[in-house]
Amino acid sequence: MALYSPTYSTSVIFTTRSRSRTTTTTTGHGEMRQIGRRKRVVRVQMVSSSEASSKGGVAFEEGRLERPKWTGETPLSRLVRALISFKPLYSLLKLGARQVLISTAEKTNIPWREMTREVLESEVYKELESIQNPSVIYPDYYLNPFHAYDEGNLSWLAAAEAEAATMSMVRRAIPNASSVDEANQTVRGNWLQAIEQHHLQHSGNSMIKDILDIGCSVGVSTRFLADKFPLAKITGLDLSPYFLAVAQFKENQRAPRKNPIRWTHANGEDTGLPSKSFDLVSVAYVLHECPATAIAGLVREGFRLLRPGGTIAITDNSPKSKILQELSPVLFTLMKSTEPFLDEYYLTDLEGTMREAGFVNVRTILTDPRHRTVTGTVPL
Ligand SMILES: C[S@@+](CC[C@H](N)C(=O)[O-])C[C@H]1O[C@@H](n2cnc3c(N)ncnc32)[C@H](O)[C@@H]1O
Numbered sequence: 001m002a003l004y005s006p007t008y009s010t011s012v013i014f015t016t017r018s019r020s021r022t023t024t025t026t027t028g029h030g031e032m033r034q035i036g037r038r039k040r041v042v043r044v045q046m047v048s049s050s051e052a053s054s055k056g057g058v059a060f061e062e063g064r065l066e067r068p069k070w071t072g073e074t075p076l077s078r079l080v081r082a083l084i085s086f087k088p089l090y091s092l093l094k095l096g097a098r099q100v101l102i103s104t105a106e107k108t109n110i111p112w113r114e115m116t117r118e119v120l121e122s123e124v125y126k127e128l129e130s131i132q133n134p135s136v137i138y139p140d141y142y143l144n145p146f147h148a149y150d151e152g153n154l155s156w157l158a159a160a161e162a163e164a165a166t167m168s169m170v171r172r173a174i175p176n177a178s179s180v181d182e183a184n185q186t187v188r189g190n191w192l193q194a195i196e197q198h199h200l201q202h203s204g205n206s207m208i209k210d211i212l213d214i215g216c217s218v219g220v221s222t223r224f225l226a227d228k229f230p231l232a233k234i235t236g237l238d239l240s241p242y243f244l245a246v247a248q249f250k251e252n253q254r255a256p257r258k259n260p261i262r263w264t265h266a267n268g269e270d271t272g273l274p275s276k277s278f279d280l281v282s283v284a285y286v287l288h289e290c291p292a293t294a295i296a297g298l299v300r301e302g303f304r305l306l307r308p309g310g311t312i313a314i315t316d317n318s319p320k321s322k323i324l325q326e327l328s329p330v331l332f333t334l335m336k337s338t339e340p341f342l343d344e345y346y347l348t349d350l351e352g353t354m355r356e357a358g359f360v361n362v363r364t365i366l367t368d369p370r371h372r373t374v375t376g377t378v379p380l
Pocket residue numbers: 142153166214215216217218219220221222237238239240243266267268269283284285286289290294
């Protein structure tokens with residue numbers, strides 16, 4: 001039986017849109033459903049009854065456990081580790097995993113190979129020189145093979161595939177959505193809403209003027225932030241100069257913004273940026289790729305960079321997600337072979353780490369069925 005978080009209730013609002021009108025249906029189940037033949041579910045919001053009207057908080061169904069039972073050392077993970085330490089077998093598994101990833105994406109209308117080809121055949125390479133900071137020292141964890149790429153995130157192929165991979169992640173979170181855009185309405189929409197509400201509530205009326213997006217990858221999260229907060233100056237920061245080159249290239253192809261995005265090649269644990277220079281630090285889908293020491297380092301650096309009243313917003317897989325807790329242990333254990341720090345992420349007490357760094361008002365919401373957004377404030 002599924003339990004719900006004590007803080008957030010079980011009431012769900014399904015907003016559906018037919019051709020002529022919009023209907024909202026409230027049920028007790030945290031899953032997307034088609035209501036009526038001609039109606040399409042466009043937004044699923046599971047709203048805390050205590051907070052919905054006053055703060056508009058959103059939450060989704062939680063599982064019974066604190067974290068999935070396949071996290072940590074298990075006999076299955078030991079077996080998989082032993083198998084993949086045999087290199088020829090690992091190469092075969094990697095190839096299989098890539099093929100499944102690509103074909104699954106393409107079946108849901110994400111043109112993975114076409115998007116990749118477009119980037120690889122573009123002029124993106126010219127951006128590298130202007131973006132690469134030769135003095136960056138890569139932490140050891142970043143130099144491991146990752147996501148089935150031998151050079152991890154430090155390659156053009158990883159950079160060219162990153163946007164399609166991001167779209168697939170959003171699709172997986174909302175499988176019943178009819179398009180990536182619709183899935184983003186929930187995944188990115190609820191994340192941005194959680195940020196805005198937290199800041200409104202706890203910042204002492206300070207405006208969001210300066211935003212840092214740590215681990216911006218190819219700039220998808222950065223562009224969502226820029227669209228949501230058009231008056232703010234935004235910096236996207238990442239350790240991969242290849243990802244940043246793609247981010248800059250794509251941004252230059254669109255209409256210029258009033259506040260152009262700045263792209264910075266640096267380690268988010270030690271950015272070299274001035275203390276107290278941001279009102280919002282976002283860390284989206286980064287921490288599950290990091291060991292526990294880096295998670296703590298990123299949180300501490302976020303604290304240093306924020307002004308008093310500033311907001312940190314960390315979004316990533318939720319250990320409490322019912323869907324993640326119900327994932328097949330075999331599937332998850334195989335995933336661990338291409339994402340080597342998943343265990344450390346799931347075992348980290350993120351809220352505790354944030355409080356230890358000095359954050360107050362630490363608050364966690366499931367902003368979609370798989371992901372949580374954890375927000376906190378630098379004391380005023
Ligand atoms: C999954 S991607 C982030 C996706 C992006 N934020 C979004 O929401 O679309 C994770 C990113 O974190 C970056 N990263 C990992 N460790 C980092 C660090 N210490 N400093 C900066 N970036 C880091 C990786 O290079 C990668 O681009």
